[in-house]
Amino acid sequence: AQKVTQAQTEISVVEKEDVTLDCVYETRDTTYYLFWYKQPPSGELVFLIRRNSFDEQNEISGRYSWNFQKSTSSFNFTITASQVVDSAVYFCALTPPNAGKSTFGDGTTLTVKP
């Protein structure tokens, strides 16, 4: 069985602060895929990143970066110099190979105050 845990239910920061959202997962598969999605107040789910389990290189995209550590089953997401527009619910998800049954965490609500 798969499980994704996002232990931080809510985080509040002031604009320009850095913030890290934690994601810990459980799976018996040796190959799997990890995702982050953003759900802004408008409600849609926006894809941010996909990571293969066999690629442990960290990734940076502008102010966003992701730290994948297979040894600790974690896939954490850092926003540098946060902005008010970053306020949203962020979901981490795990997908097994050759199957579409993704498991999502319950999300972390990030509030960035001006």
Next chain:
Amino acid sequence: GAGVSQSPRYKVTKRGQDVALRCDPISGHVSLYWYRQALGQGPEFLTYFNYEAQQDKSGLPNDRFSAERPEGSISTLTIQRTEQRDSAMYRCASSSGLAGAETQYFGPGTRLLVL
């Protein structure tokens, strides 16, 4: 290009009525997924299709729920004899390749309220 579309966006129905929720995937996407999202929780898998074949329906809560994708494009999720506990956001997603490695792109969802 156009993203995943879902209709209706909002549906209010009375307990006991049947509802049909429609999903139109991104053009050319071969896999289609249905999820249900309760308030304050992440999406919960219901079922998915590769082309017109339903590959996994293990997430459907009971036999009142069914889904089809007869021509490998548009899909319909049907809930028969709705109950108040069915109230949720129903989300559809599609991917360009077969399920697994491919990124799922989500539609705006259908908010269902059963009175």
